[in-house]
Amino acid sequence: xxxxxxxxxxxxxxxxxxxxxxxxxxxxxxxxAFKGRKxxxxxxxxxxxxxxxxxxxxxLGAGADCVSIGEVKRAKLAGIEAYKIIFSGVxxxxxxxxxxxxxxILYINVESEAELKRVExxxxxxxxxxRISVRVNPNIDPKTHPYISTGLHGNKFGVDLASAKRxxxxxxxxxxxxPIGIHFHIGSQLTDLVPIYEASEIxxxxxxxxxxxxxxxxxxxxxxxLGVKYDDEILIPPYDYAQAILTTLKALDITVIGExxxxxxxxxxxxxxxxxxxxxxxxxxxxxxxxxMNDLLRPSLYKAYHKITTFKDGKTSKADIVGPVCExxxxxxxxCELPKLEHNDLVIVESAGAYGFTxxxxxxxxxxxxxxxxxDGEDRLIRKREKFDDLIELEKEFI
Ligand code: LLP
Numbered sequence: 001x002x003x004x005x006x007x008x009x010x011x012x013x014x015x016x017x018x019x020x021x022x023x024x025x026x027x028x029x030x031x032x033a034f035k036g037r038k039x040x041x042x043x044x045x046x047x048x049x050x051x052x053x054x055x056x057x058x059x060l061g062a063g064a065d066c067v068s069i070g071e072v073k074r075a076k077l078a079g080i081e082a083y084k085i086i087f088s089g090v091x092x093x094x095x096x097x098x099x100x101x102x103x104x105i106l107y108i109n110v111e112s113e114a115e116l117k118r119v120e121x122x123x124x125x126x127x128x129x130x131r132i133s134v135r136v137n138p139n140i141d142p143k144t145h146p147y148i149s150t151g152l153h154g155n156k157f158g159v160d161l162a163s164a165k166r167x168x169x170x171x172x173x174x175x176x177x178x179p180i181g182i183h184f185h186i187g188s189q190l191t192d193l194v195p196i197y198e199a200s201e202i203x204x205x206x207x208x209x210x211x212x213x214x215x216x217x218x219x220x221x222x223x224x225x226l227g228v229k230y231d232d233e234i235l236i237p238p239y240d241y242a243q244a245i246l247t248t249l250k251a252l253d254i255t256v257i258g259e260x261x262x263x264x265x266x267x268x269x270x271x272x273x274x275x276x277x278x279x280x281x282x283x284x285x286x287x288x289x290x291x292x293m294n295d296l297l298r299p300s301l302y303k304a305y306h307k308i309t310t311f312k313d314g315k316t317s318k319a320d321i322v323g324p325v326c327e328x329x330x331x332x333x334x335x336c337e338l339p340k341l342e343h344n345d346l347v348i349v350e351s352a353g354a355y356g357f358t359x360x361x362x363x364x365x366x367x368x369x370x371x372x373x374x375x376d377g378e379d380r381l382i383r384k385r386e387k388f389d390d391l392i393e394l395e396k397e398f399i
Pocket of ligand 1: 044047065088185187188189223224225226259260261262263298354355
């Protein structure tokens with residue numbers, strides 16, 4: 001059990017706390033699910049890009065799924081070998097493509113025909129061969145929140161099957177491209193296995209038809225998306241997830257790549273915030289805390305539910321937990337049953353390890369929180385709290 005009071009006293013709040021042992025457990029559980037099959041789990045750095053978190057996954061054998069050259073460089077710096085790094089994303093600048101090729105990552109995940117041409121042109125300039133994979137949009141409804149659904153033709157991601165096939169043929173005919181992988185990712189926080197199975201089958205069929213054209217892919221990249229428990233969701237067991245995918249691959253000799261983010265980090269993270277005061281009007285009770293939407297945006301952006309824990313007993317009543325930012329959407333929980341809370345009491349916002357700190361901003365000139373790792377009962381700072389001077393550093397010379 002993590003002693004949040006001790007951590008709050010030591011590091012102050014608002015604070016992100018990550019349980020590294022829990023991260024290891026989730027990683028090993030997923031890896032185990034694909035046992036007996038060549039597989040590589042590439043941690044989706046976007047879910048939590050703290051260098052120490054990435055380094056932790058590197059030590060467990062993970063690769064990295066990156067969506068900007070910044071993330072690629074973080075992964076490298078944290079100790080992930082270049083040959084385990086993949087670079088996805090619907091738009092990449094020329095300089096990002098060039099740098100990824102220079103670093104020699106496993107492959108660039110290409111998301112359009114135009115992008116394939118850019119990668120080819122840049123590889124030609126550099127006189128090297130670029131390893132690529134194509135992101136296929138299988139037009140499958142993943143039945144998740146529309147903002148995190150990505151596998152429908154109405155979404156901007158990937159290309160349809162016919163375009164993908166053309167792109168593979170073009171790549172095979174190019175001196176400067178080596179098509180080695182195929183990728184799909186239909187959405188995030190998935191709790192229904194059927195769309196995953198269907199998407200996998202569509203993409204596996206494409207792999208087989210490419211093989212008939214003598215285009216033999218080595219990597220079958222199933223993206224991320226495994227859902228986690230925020231509330232009372234019924235989850236897909238990792239073993240069933242792996243089996244659903246492996247069934248579609250049948251005799252194909254291909255390495256499975258996963259890009260898990262949330263599954264590895266969400267429930268290993270806690271956002272710790274302190275009560276400033278309470279206030280009540282004729283309609284509502286508000287608990288005002290020192291953390292805000294700039295620290296953890298998910299409730300404001302997606303109306304996401306995060307379980308709240310306090311350490312007080314007593315009679316409860318409904319309250320909204322809100323931050324100091326000047327927006328009505330700045331809240332962590334609505335109509336949450338809470339005991340009477342006082343100045344300096346702690347409020348823990350659970351399941352905050354994925355898309356928490358990474359989506360934080362400096363809105364309202366608020367410095368971002370510190371981050372702390374807890375591992376084998378020991379705690380350590382892994383990111384300092386931002387100070388006012390940090391926030392003005394890049395501007396102050398211009399006034
Ligand atoms: N691979 C690709 C290509 C992705 O687009 C994503 C997430 C992942 C892997 C990792 O997905 P995960 O395993 O974490 O579900 N900010 C939103 C989530 C956005 C997800 C974007 N893509 C949230 O807070 O729910």
